[in-house]
Amino acid sequence: MTALSDSAVNRLRRAIGRPAPPERYQLGEIIGQGGMGEVWQARDVVLDRDVAIKVTAPHLAADEFSARLKREARILARLEHPGIVPVHDVGVLDDGRAWYVMRLVAGTRLDVAARSVAGRGELLRIMERLCDTVAYAHAHHVVHRDLKPGNVMLGPFGEVLVLDWGVARDGAGPDRAAAPSDPDPGSADTVVTHSGTVIGTPGYMSPEQAAGGPADERSDVYGLGAILRDLCAVHDDPMPRALASILRRATAGRPSDRYDSPVALRDDLRRLLDGARVHAHRESIFEATLRIASAYRTPILLILAYLAMRLAILWWRGV
Amino acid sequence: MEPAGFPITRVSVIAALASNDPGARRAAADLLARAYWQPIVTTLRARWRLEPEDAEDLTQEFLAEALMKEWLARYDPVRARFRTFLRLCLDRFAANAAQSSRRLKRGGGMHMVPLDDDVMPASPDNPADQLFRQEWVRSVFTLALEALRQDASTQGKQLHVDVFQAYDVDDAGHGRPSYRDLAARYSIPETTITNHLAWARRSFRRHVLHVLRSLAGSEAEFREDVRELLGTDVG
Numbered sequence: 001m002t003a004l005s006d007s008a009v010n011r012l013r014r015a016i017g018r019p020a021p022p023e024r025y026q027l028g029e030i031i032g033q034g035g036m037g038e039v040w041q042a043r044d045v046v047l048d049r050d051v052a053i054k055v056t057a058p059h060l061a062a063d064e065f066s067a068r069l070k071r072e073a074r075i076l077a078r079l080e081h082p083g084i085v086p087v088h089d090v091g092v093l094d095d096g097r098a099w100y101v102m103r104l105v106a107g108t109r110l111d112v113a114a115r116s117v118a119g120r121g122e123l124l125r126i127m128e129r130l131c132d133t134v135a136y137a138h139a140h141h142v143v144h145r146d147l148k149p150g151n152v153m154l155g156p157f158g159e160v161l162v163l164d165w166g167v168a169r170d171g172a173g174p175d176r177a178a179a180p181s182d183p184d185p186g187s188a189d190t191v192v193t194h195s196g197t198v199i200g201t202p203g204y205m206s207p208e209q210a211a212g213g214p215a216d217e218r219s220d221v222y223g224l225g226a227i228l229r230d231l232c233a234v235h236d237d238p239m240p241r242a243l244a245s246i247l248r249r250a251t252a253g254r255p256s257d258r259y260d261s262p263v264a265l266r267d268d269l270r271r272l273l274d275g276a277r278v279h280a281h282r283e284s285i286f287e288a289t290l291r292i293a294s295a296y297r298t299p300i301l302l303i304l305a306y307l308a309m310r311l312a313i314l315w316w317r318g319v
Numbered sequence: 320m321e322p323a324g325f326p327i328t329r330v331s332v333i334a335a336l337a338s339n340d341p342g343a344r345r346a347a348a349d350l351l352a353r354a355y356w357q358p359i360v361t362t363l364r365a366r367w368r369l370e371p372e373d374a375e376d377l378t379q380e381f382l383a384e385a386l387m388k389e390w391l392a393r394y395d396p397v398r399a400r401f402r403t404f405l406r407l408c409l410d411r412f413a414a415n416a417a418q419s420s421r422r423l424k425r426g427g428g429m430h431m432v433p434l435d436d437d438v439m440p441a442s443p444d445n446p447a448d449q450l451f452r453q454e455w456v457r458s459v460f461t462l463a464l465e466a467l468r469q470d471a472s473t474q475g476k477q478l479h480v481d482v483f484q485a486y487d488v489d490d491a492g493h494g495r496p497s498y499r500d501l502a503a504r505y506s507i508p509e510t511t512i513t514n515h516l517a518w519a520r521r522s523f524r525r526h527v528l529h530v531l532r533s534l535a536g537s538e539a540e541f542r543e544d545v546r547e548l549l550g551t552d553v554g
Contacts, residue, residue, distance in 0.1 A: 003357070004457050004464075008488050011495075012460050015487045016524040017549035059528060059545035096521045 019055045019093055025101065033057070036065055036166045041104060044088075051088065052104040056097040066098035072166045073100035075142055083133030083162055105161055110227070111149035114234045123231040124243075124269050129160040131224060131266035137162075138217045138261065141171030145215050147223030148204040149230055167200070169215060207253050218255040221265055225250025225258070242272055242291075245281035332533050333401055336391055348386050353462060354534055355382070358454035359409055366447055367413050381412050394536060400543070401536035406451045456548060459534070463526035464488070470522060478505060482512055483519030 004012075019040065021027060028041035031052065040053045054072075056065045076087040089101040107113075110126070117123050130152060137144060144151075145167050153161040200209045206222035209215045229247055232239055239247075246268050252258045259265040259280075271278050275295030283291065293300060332354075335347035356378060363374040385391055385408060394404050471480040482501055502509045528545065535541035 004460055004488070005490050007490055009457055009460055011487050012523070013456075013548065015520050016527060058524075058549040059542050095517070095524050 016095060017058060019053070019097065019099060021053055021055075021093065021099055021101075022091065025051065025053060027053070034164060034166070036060065037069055042101070044101070050104045051101050053099050053101050055093065055099040058097070066092065066096060068166060069098040069100065071170065072168070073098075075165050075168055075170050076100075076102070079137055079140055079142060079165075081133055081136045083129060083136070083160055084165075085161055085163065105153050105155060105163075107153040107155040107159065107161065109150055110152035110154055110160075111230065113154040114149065114231055117234070120232070120235050120237070121273060123234065124273055126154070126160055127224070127228055127231065128266050128269050128273075130162065130227065131262040131269070133160065133162045134220050134224060135262040135266065137168075138220070143169040143171070143215060143217060144220050144223070145169055145209065146200055146205070147220055147227060148201050149227055150201075152227065206255070208255060216255070217261055218258045221258045221260075221262060222251055222255075224262055224265055240272070241287070242278040242281040242283070246272065246278060249280040331535055331537075333391065333394060333396075333536050336386070348382075350462075350533060351386075352382050354458050354530070355405060355455070357458050357461075358406075358451045361454045362406070362409060362447060362451050363413060365450055367417065377413070377416060380416075381409060384412065396537035396540065400540050401534070402452065402455060403448070404536075406448060410447075459527060459530050459548070462530045463523055466526040466529070467519065467523050470526070471519075476515075476518065478507075479515040479519045481505070482515040483523065486512075486516060487520070 019027065019038075021042070024044060024046050026043040026045055028043065030038055031041050032039035034057075037054045037056050038058075040055065042051050042053045043049075044051045054069065056069050070090065073087050073090045076084060077090075080086070085102045085105055087100050087102050090099070092098050114123060117126070134144060134147065142165070144162065144165060146164060147162070151162065151164045153159075153163055155161060200206075200215075202210070204223050204226040206215065206219040209219055225247060228250060232243065232247065246265070249257065249259055249268075250265055259268070264279075268278050268280050275291060277283065277288070277291070332347045332350050335343045336351070338344055338347070359378045359381060360371075360374045363369045363377055364371065367374075369377065385405075390408055391405075394401055398404075399407075467483075468480055471477055482505065485496060485501055485504070496504070498509045498512045501512045505512075507515075527548070531544045531548065532541050535544055
């Protein structure tokens with residue numbers, strides 16, 4: 001056989017390397033890479049807008065991982081929420097790799113953005129919105145299973161977006177009843193792929209996930225707690241005891257000791273921000289007095305001022 | 320489905336060389352020789368200015384010694400890529416051979432002249448590494464093409480490969496043929512050309528990944544090789 005020429009080698013590289021989506025999408029540069037796929041910037045020439053295209057990574061077996069990517073697109077299409085990036089289109093490349101088109105998010109990852117967020121209160125409000133998004137997914141029977149700061153994006157207008165639903169468990173999708181041999185990791189409650197890889201990120205995955213056990217909504221609560229832990233560490237000032245209690249409950253080792261939903265976690269965060277009693281924290285009388293005094297500072301000061309004035313009048317009349 | 324043409328399927332060639340199974344060792348040595356023959360010959364010709372026949376003789380000698388003296392067993396995937404390790408072994412081997420050739424020069428031994436005096440360190444910017452890598456890519460594609468042809472032959476899809484060969488492989492002097500040209504040449508509809516090309520590209524890609532996995536010293540090296548070869552580094 002004659003040796004391949006340099007130009008033949010280059011043609012072959014192009015033929016199997018760079019994704020070739022339909023002509024409608026003019027591919028730009030690669031803007032991200034994950035365990036399962038690559039994200040490319042592209043131009044949708046029909047609607048004249050920039051989009052992002054996620055494609056199965058070239059080093060992965062096209063069939064297995066393309067099935068996962070298509071499943072991720074289906075989950076995203078079902079979850080219509082301001083905190084979840086919408087999917088516009090989906091397809092398969094001629095080399096068998098799946099792709100889907102989504103909104104191009106021009107934001108900053110939470111792990112990077114957190115350092116420039118002004119105060120702890122603002123970070124807790126970001127956490128509230130994050131809990132809302134995850135709670136919405138849970139309401140649609142989807143468990144993310146890989147929540148971490150790198151999978152959260154802060155948009156330029158304050159949007160909080162949860163990304164990368166590639167390993168989510170879809171409790172309501174069509175593949176829910178798939179055969180046990182189905183390579184799709186999300187088709188069952190398991191968090192171990194057929195190749196034995198545990199789904200999740202060390203440091204953020206719940207102990208039950210790390211042990212290869214089933215992951216439910218409380219596993220996402222653990223992930224949210226791990227994110228909260230990172231956000232609390234951004235500022236050096238001492239952490240309020242009530243916040244430390246919230247953190248402890250969210251990241252408890254046993255699922256039954258955690259908040260049973262992101263909504264419960266969000267509500268406790270909201271109570272903390274509003275100066276109300278946090279359910280996760282058993283406060284002393286001194287703490288309760290301080291909290292109440294802090295929460296009702298203005299009316300208490302007004303009453304004290306009024307009483308002082310009345311006393312002054314009585315004293316003056318008595319004189 | 321396992322790609323045809325490669326007896327070593329799931330174990331890397333480096334692991335197979337240390338196997339207790341003589342058949343696996345032989346197959347691994349064969350794959351190693353086929354993958355690295357041309358990169359080694361080209362490097363010896365370019366860097367040591369050897370005549371083609373001398374370069375081929377020395378390549379054979381190098382591969383035989385590498386396998387018999389078990390140099391390759393010393394490979395540590397933590398320290399370098401297997402390809403880099405092999406290239407450095409080749410440099411040392413060639414430097415020793417050059418010394419011997421100087422001693423035997425008057426006796427008619429081969430004449431070896433290095434382009435520079437020192438053995439060049441391994442680096443992506445190093446011209447010797449670049450040349451070695453370029454030829455290695457060519458070898459990987461050549462092996463994958465051979466496997467694709469075997470695959471197509473067993474599946475009765477020879478025409479698929481012919482279309483792929485004509486469109487993506489052959490150097491046509493007047494540019495790439497159009498789908499219409501190919502449809503006319505093979506008397507099939509243009510849509511069939513599209514489908515045949517899609518099948519062949521998908522299969523070829525699978526064979527390339529298989530060859531890369533077989534030749535990589537570690538999973539990390541495999542992933543790096545794929546990213547480099549398929550040109551998808553984060554920009």
